Amino acid sequence: MLRSRTKLIELGKRQLCRSMCKSSELTLVEVDDKTGIATLTMNKPPVNSCNLEFLRALKSAMKEIESNKCSGIILTSSNDKVFSSGLDLNELRQPNPERLATFWKELQEMWVTLYLSNVPTAAAINGHALAVGCVMAAACEYRVMLPDFTIGIHATKFGYVVPPFIVNTYLSVLPHPVVERALLQGKIFSTQEALQINLIDEVVNSKDEALCKCADFIGSFEQTNPVARALTKRQLRAPFAKQLLEDPETELRESLEYINTPLFQESLDQYLLQLKKKNKK
Known part of the structure; x- marks a missing residue:
């Protein structure tokens, strides 16, 4: 705790970010330049899976924003229809063991980076937010969503x-x-x-309005x-983060073991087949 406090105090001494941060293809x-608020746009066609x-690009962008001492x-x-479709299920289907382990570690680290971010966080949900898309939104402090x-x-x-850690993300915002x-x-x-259940804070009619609401929320901490x-x-x-922070290896091991079971692999195959049939209609 003392180390975290010292680090934050040092960050607090730095000048606010007032420039364009680097972008990646994703x-x-x-x-x-007036508020210091960083807008992080997910940009992985077609549905931000x-x-x-x-995951690595998201984590890197979040860490860069924090290191530049942006205000939020x-x-x-x-995508104007999809916030994020969640995990790319191809990463889980008959996975390469080494890549799967790296993939799951990146998921853990991305979540910790967002959930425990030193700066205010807000989600402008301008499309469907499924699975990890929902998790990322719920990990933010404030959520605004478009209708339909x-x-x-x-x-x-x-x-x-x-x-x-995903259960805990829900538990941190819902009964x-x-x-x-x-x-x-x-x-x-x-x-x-x-x-109605307070999974989101407000409904707005456009992305621009969502971004303004999020900026107002972050500005409330000025x-x-x-x-x-x-x-x-x-x-x-x-x-809510204690278990993952103190023992990420156990969660990693248990997740990898389950993903590789015939039970999960068969269920995933059936689900992907259903999606394929649905998309053909």
């Missing part, structure tokens, strides 16, 4: 056991009974349903001390 980062390279992060999508889209974690529908039913059913919520704010956020969120 992510676009723009920083408002999270493969190894995309707005996460959004370049869906959000949720449907892992049980393709045979996957939801890992503890336990709601989380239990949603995860066991693989429930996907409409925008209005998500608002009068707070950034170091004190970040340390308080870590204290509040630490219980």
Whole structure:
């Protein structure tokens, strides 16, 4: 804790970021020169599915934004219909063991980077946010969503056991009974349903409005001390991240073991076949 506090104090002494951050082919980062707010746009066609390279790019962009001491992060999508479709299931189907291990570690590290970010985070959800797409949105402090889209974690529908850190992401924003039913059913919520259960904070009519709402949220912390704010956020969120932070190897091992079971591989094959048939209609 002392080491984290010292690091944050040093970060607090740096000048606010006021320039364009570097972008990759998979992510676009723009920083408002007046507010210092960074907009991180997911840009992996066609649906921002999270493969190894995309997870790595997201984590790298988030860390760069923090190191430049920007005043906040707005996460959004370049696709006007899909925020993120979740994990690239091809990474899980008959996986190469070495790549799968690296992929899952990147997923863990991306989540920790976003969930425990030192700066305010907000999601402008301008499309469907499924599985890890929902997880990323829920990991942010504030969520604004456009109407007529869906959000949720449907892992049980393709045979996957939801890992503890993803369960904890839901538990950090939703009551336990709601989380239990949603995860066991693989429930996907409409925008209005998500608002009713407080999975999202507001509904807006356009992406521009969503970005403005997110910027207003981040701006609401302008009068707070950034170091004190970040340390308080870590204290509040630490219980939900504790298991993964203290023993990532156990979660990694258990996840890899389950992914490689015939039970999961058969369920995944059936699910992908159903998707293929559905897309042909």
